[in-house]
Amino acid sequence: MTSQVFYRKWRPHTLAEVVGQEHVTRTLRNALALGRVSHAYLFCGPRGTGKTSTGRILAKAVNCLSPAQGGPCNVCSSCQAVNEGRALDVIEIDAASNRGIDEIRDLREKVNYAPNLARYKVYIIDEVHMLTEPASNALLKTLEEPPPHAIFVLATTEPHKVLPTIVSRCQRFDFHRLSQSAIIDKLSFICPKENIDIEPEALRLIARATAGSLRDAENLLEQLAAYYGHEIKLAQAQTMLGINSDLRIAELARHIVSRDIPAGLQTINNVSEDGLDLRQFNRGLVDYLRCLLLVKSGSGEVVDVTSNELEEMKRLVVNTTLDHLLKAIKLFGAIDLRLDNYSPLPLELALVECVLPSAEKQPPLSAQFAEVTKAASLPVEAESPRPPEAEVKQDIDYFRKHWKEFIQSLRGEGSRGNLDALLRSACEPIAVEGDTLILGFYYRFHKEKIEDPKYQHLVKRKLGEVFGQPYQLRCVLISRDKKASSQTELENPLVRAALEMGAKIVNEES
Ligand SMILES: [Zn+2]
Structure with a gap:
């Protein structure tokens, strides 16, 4: 069991501090400012998204002695009592722990008594869907005739399991899973204050692994700090999360x-x-x-x-x-x-x-391409007027002859510097039409990558550099000629390397 020190210590104290639930906090702030607070709220949403924290802020706000724009001041004796967990009139019930039988009975007995010190008695019932049927029914009776000094905040991760008659008596708010960046922001806020120096990649991993639950993220950060001290590396986070290459x-x-x-x-x-x-x-x-x-x-x-x-x-x-x-x-x-x-x-x-399955026997690529263009199904995507048609000296054979050179020129290009790797195995030049080079791709996946403007632009620029004049680019899908490809496979030193690694070919299937 985790100690949840960070979670308690860094929980929000005002609505503005609640992370990633602006749609909820804005509505609540308006209601508080206008004095239009409901008697029953249902907070739904995944664990660790701020439901009970928001319930406590609401409890402070309605009882605050000097509220600012409807929000709690966190300074007055009433606010402090709630922050320190000793406010008699803020009653928290965890329905998951013993299904709430005694607590709801107690609630039924005492709810009609006036608050001890505060203006409102606020009941925060967590995991309300876990209440037994008798406890649920008893709660429903109270909600049907709530005393004017009582406010109920029901929180649940599974609203569909709450009695519909209870749901219908509440104002419902749905809390969202937090985005990774919201979690990273909050952890980045906590770390320097806790004197924790953590690698950004480790923070990202925590945010991703905890799937939108801020509480889980804060607990994980705390465990890492407890276990590894105040310098946390990516590898340590990976180890704690059981992330390992072998699996x-x-x-x-x-x-x-x-x-x-x-x-x-x-x-x-x-x-x-x-x-x-x-x-x-x-x-x-x-x-x-x-x-x-x-x-x-x-x-x-x-x-x-x-x-x-x-x-x-x-x-x-x-x-x-x-x-x-x-x-x-x-x-x-x-x-x-x-x-x-x-x-x-x-x-x-x-x-x-x-x-992907290897291509079956196909007619030569050039023939395939002629078929495709004859069908005129491919629009030419040249928006800008073509340059005056300079005589094209470079035919497709010229491109094929110099293709390796061209691929090599792409080494180090692209945001990852691996554009050459992408083009080498993915496509081949199949035709030149005026100033447009047509590249045939074997698979749609690769074609779409290169059609991405950021790659397209680079390829066109390099074409201009290597072939000495500007070219437009068009990408089409083709099938690989099986005969040609298996020939290159045989020439591939890696096949031999695989065999040398100890592989024995007992039977060649095709
Ligand atoms: Zn206050």
């Missing part, structure tokens, strides 16, 4: 085997957002895939893993082929040479490429 590697391998692109992309995204080292992750993945390859080819005994892991691998390879594993090893193995440490893009591309 994610096995997870991605499962998605590769089951050819599940969305799940695989999600895993890669999580790996990246959790701040794991992508280069290391990829190395681990290639190694894991190699083990699968060995297991699949019947050499499981040489794989150095625990017996549980070996069993898992055996189960996994039942649903795949040697070909598929080999393809995955080649693609992810190739990444390692060009991966920069921050971009998940090369991993995403490799995943998509290795999961």
